[in-house]
Amino acid sequence: MRIEQDFSLLKYNTFGMKTVARRFVEYSSTAELQQFLRSCSTDEQVFQIGGGSNLLFIHPLFEGTILHSAIKGIEVMDEDEESICLKVGAGVVWDEFVAHVVARGWGGAENLSLIPGEVGASAIQNIGAYGVEAKDIISNVYTIDRNNYSVRVFENSDCNYGYRSSIFKNSLKDQYIVTHVSYRLRKHPKLNLSYGNISAAFGEDEEITLQKVRDHIIRIREQKLPDPKVLGNAGSYFMNPVVSTALFESLKRDYHDIPSYPAEDGIKIPAAWLIQQTGWKGKSLGKAAVYEKQPLVLVNTGDAEAIDVIHLADAVIFAVEEKFSIRLKPEVIYV
Numbered sequence: 001m002r003i004e005q006d007f008s009l010l011k012y013n014t015f016g017m018k019t020v021a022r023r024f025v026e027y028s029s030t031a032e033l034q035q036f037l038r039s040c041s042t043d044e045q046v047f048q049i050g051g052g053s054n055l056l057f058i059h060p061l062f063e064g065t066i067l068h069s070a071i072k073g074i075e076v077m078d079e080d081e082e083s084i085c086l087k088v089g090a091g092v093v094w095d096e097f098v099a100h101v102v103a104r105g106w107g108g109a110e111n112l113s114l115i116p117g118e119v120g121a122s123a124i125q126n127i128g129a130y131g132v133e134a135k136d137i138i139s140n141v142y143t144i145d146r147n148n149y150s151v152r153v154f155e156n157s158d159c160n161y162g163y164r165s166s167i168f169k170n171s172l173k174d175q176y177i178v179t180h181v182s183y184r185l186r187k188h189p190k191l192n193l194s195y196g197n198i199s200a201a202f203g204e205d206e207e208i209t210l211q212k213v214r215d216h217i218i219r220i221r222e223q224k225l226p227d228p229k230v231l232g233n234a235g236s237y238f239m240n241p242v243v244s245t246a247l248f249e250s251l252k253r254d255y256h257d258i259p260s261y262p263a264e265d266g267i268k269i270p271a272a273w274l275i276q277q278t279g280w281k282g283k284s285l286g287k288a289a290v291y292e293k294q295p296l297v298l299v300n301t302g303d304a305e306a307i308d309v310i311h312l313a314d315a316v317i318f319a320v321e322e323k324f325s326i327r328l329k330p331e332v333i334y335v
């Protein structure tokens, strides 16, 4: 177990905040995690992070312990003619897992290529891109209960997965730490090329492989999204709002080209479009800016503090609400 005092989290958050944690603990096994949790006093603030790619540390000092998983490994659980089930350590970098399965011809994760972060968070966040979500391949989520230190294994159906949401973000928030996730992948892949017109990138008679899909998605993402190593950010800052049919119909009268997608409980409108209409795209406030190529992303233009980012986010939320009567909710988690 690695234990550090007054530890800089600069390399552990893609927004590039210079927060220092009073204590940083990195464990390499389930047993080490249980041992650490047993030793903690009940009033100590303990927060588990992954790669810090969806977080905004709001204070320069975190007065507590930041936990990080170094549980690695990809293990075959079972396989048959059709599929293979892999149990993966929460500390494995998500995109390394995707590269691993794509290289072996196992399908299901390829559309989620290049999403930053680690395997543990994929099961908390239900990460998604290009028409696929982690829930489509997650089999089980292996956890430790923070209250009694016991192991609990969740089935996919126990996790209440929805758009960027799970039971771990709602009724069981901060109660379980993910140690491993198992994913079931197809040995005879069914490609999902409908979203964003991925298929248009390939010739009519071309044989489309998992690797080609992965490479194409990596190319698009590199063009569209800022590289956190160059420009700090946490991906989409806001969730895409879901509105009532009545509100959508009234907006459509004024904005004929408003894009929309059907959602379970209403109509989803891309937050990027709403922000673009307010004129905030590419604009900055203090040391934070709305990214010029994708207005859903807020960026640290250099040495920004969390307050710069929050002021900008508030200004964008205000502008969208004033124009459309829709209140955007941050997807980024404030710590």
Ligand SMILES: Cc1cc2nc3c(=O)[nH]c(=O)nc-3n(C[C@H](O)[C@H](O)[C@H](O)COP(=O)(O)OP(=O)(O)OC[C@H]3O[C@@H](n4cnc5c(N)ncnc54)[C@H](O)[C@@H]3O)c2cc1C
Pocket: 014, 047, 048, 049, 050, 051, 052, 053, 054, 055, 069, 090, 115, 116, 117, 118, 119, 120, 121, 122, 124, 125, 126, 127, 128, 129, 164, 176, 177, 178, 179, 225, 226, 227, 228, 233, 234, 235, 236, 333
């Ligand atoms: C450039 C960029 C592009 C992005 N694109 C996408 C995208 O296309 N789709 C998408 O869905 N997301 C995207 N994201 C957001 C981000 O990559 C995901 O939310 C990712 O799952 C976060 O993983 P992480 O390991 O960095 O988790 P963190 O940001 O460190 O943590 C996120 C949450 O998970 C919890 N957590 C992390 N690990 C564990 C664990 N082991 N046990 C319990 N809780 C845990 C944390 O407490 C926190 O609540 C993007 C981010 C960036 C910077």
